Amino acid sequence: MIKIAPSILSADFAKLAEEVKEVERAGADYIHIDVMDGHFVPNITFGPLAVRALRPVTELPLDVHLMIENPDRYIPEFAEAGADIITVHAEACPHLHRTVQLIRSHGVKAGVVLNPHTPPDVLDYVIGELDMVLIMTVNPGFGGQSFIREVVPKIERTAAMIKERGLDTEIEVDGGVTEDTVAECARAGATVFVAGSAIFGKEDRPAALQGIRNAAAAALQ
Numbered sequence: 001m002i003k004i005a006p007s008i009l010s011a012d013f014a015k016l017a018e019e020v021k022e023v024e025r026a027g028a029d030y031i032h033i034d035v036m037d038g039h040f041v042p043n044i045t046f047g048p049l050a051v052r053a054l055r056p057v058t059e060l061p062l063d064v065h066l067m068i069e070n071p072d073r074y075i076p077e078f079a080e081a082g083a084d085i086i087t088v089h090a091e092a093c094p095h096l097h098r099t100v101q102l103i104r105s106h107g108v109k110a111g112v113v114l115n116p117h118t119p120p121d122v123l124d125y126v127i128g129e130l131d132m133v134l135i136m137t138v139n140p141g142f143g144g145q146s147f148i149r150e151v152v153p154k155i156e157r158t159a160a161m162i163k164e165r166g167l168d169t170e171i172e173v174d175g176g177v178t179e180d181t182v183a184e185c186a187r188a189g190a191t192v193f194v195a196g197s198a199i200f201g202k203e204d205r206p207a208a209l210q211g212i213r214n215a216a217a218a219a220l221q
């Protein structure tokens with residue numbers, strides 16, 4: 001099953017609620033919220049208050065991508081604010097297993113994010129605890145960057161690891177996902193596709209969303 005997760009990083013922040021509702025009507029599966037702290041990544045975006053404000057706006061799961069140092073410090077607040085999925089960067093978590101347990105202890109789905117240079121081997125002893133692996137196909141921090149094609153084999157390796165162990169962990173891909181790049185990600189085994197500029201940067205968001213979904217579906221036939 002193909003899921004599309006529009007990233008509100010590329011939405012109009014002055015009318016976020018309307019933007020979220022528009023992509024929900026257009027058939028989005030998750031709302032992807034990029035949390036950046038100005039330390040782990042050079043940009044600053046949303047905090048738990050934004051998640052809390054968006055919670056009543058949509059029935060879709062809120063997929064909260066934490067690009068922050070010391071995520072353990074804030075996970076309880078994001079969980080209480082209404083996050084349904086929280087993903088943390090392996091590179092920001094010296095005690096990754098403990099951080100994953102912390103997310104789960106709040107009844108929230110847990111995911112681990114890998115930067116483009118990070119091998120999937122870091123998942124080896126934690127993957128059984130995960131609902132999602134998020135593979136970055138750009139270096140995190142900004143929307144609208146170009147897809148890093150060299151990362152595609154990592155999607156394949158992660159999909160093989162999940163299959164070998166009989167797990168049903170979702171593989172999400174984030175960064176530079178467009179109608180043109182989604183096919184190779186889908187063929188490699190990803191099922192959840194984050195798209196920011198390729199949806200919110202377009203005049204006709206429903207058509208953009210559907211175009212990405214169709215391209216992913218076509219690649220699997």
Ligand SMILES: O=C(CO)[C@@H](O)[C@H](O)COP(=O)(O)O
Nearest residue numbers: 007140141143144176196197
């Ligand atoms: O996490 C990030 C960026 O760090 C993403 O979720 C971006 O928001 C994706 O934007 P596009 O590359 O799709 O424009």
Ligand SMILES: [Fe+2]
Nearest residue numbers: 034065174194
């Ligand atoms: Fe993201």
